[in-house]
Amino acid sequence: EIVLTQSPATLSLSPGERATLSCRASQSVSGYLAWYQQKPGLAPRLLIYDASNRATGIPARFSGSGSGTDFTLTISNLEPEDFAVYYCHQRSDWPPLTFGGGTKVEIK
């Protein structure tokens, strides 16, 4: 089973700042990694698939990069609505599909 480790667990930033979230895989997932955003009480929302492709309707301030075992989600200019929990997800070697433990982006 591929384990995804996200860091940091919590990121405290102000609106307008840049957020950099990391996801590390226990073995190579090639580029088969997605990112989701989840707000309290709501379902996750697909942001990025295949490491760097934005899903439909996702603003350009969200970008993904990486391959192999190291991936990054960058939010270039934090908007108030971006404060949420973010999960990475791999589909390279499954079952099982696996998710990272999440990074909470909170208002500083």
Added chain:
Amino acid sequence: EVQLVESGGGLVQPGGSLRLSCAASGFTFNSYSMNWVRQAPGKGLEWVSYISSGSSTIYYADSVKGRFAISRDNAKNSLYLQMNSLRAEDTAVYYCARDFRHNWNETHYMDVWGTGTTVTVSS
């Protein structure tokens, strides 16, 4: 509008059973594989099960294998999860989620999620 609506959650005693349903609308249900994903209180996401569009391929997480059964009825645009021998650690919000298709290829990412139904296993 593309929508998934889960139902069937509730409070059940350890060892009991529950059947979750997920009603799909706004898209061609029989063209998409589907998943169940759960989230324990205050915890992260855990994939539970997958079923292909025609039900020919089914997978489970090891944590539920032998106890849970996924199924679908394409005529009714519905997905199901039969949960038996429930344990306290099965307590979670259960989401159904559509398998994202990119250029009509399955990706096994999830692009449409329901609002979730809560399952609580407790005596």
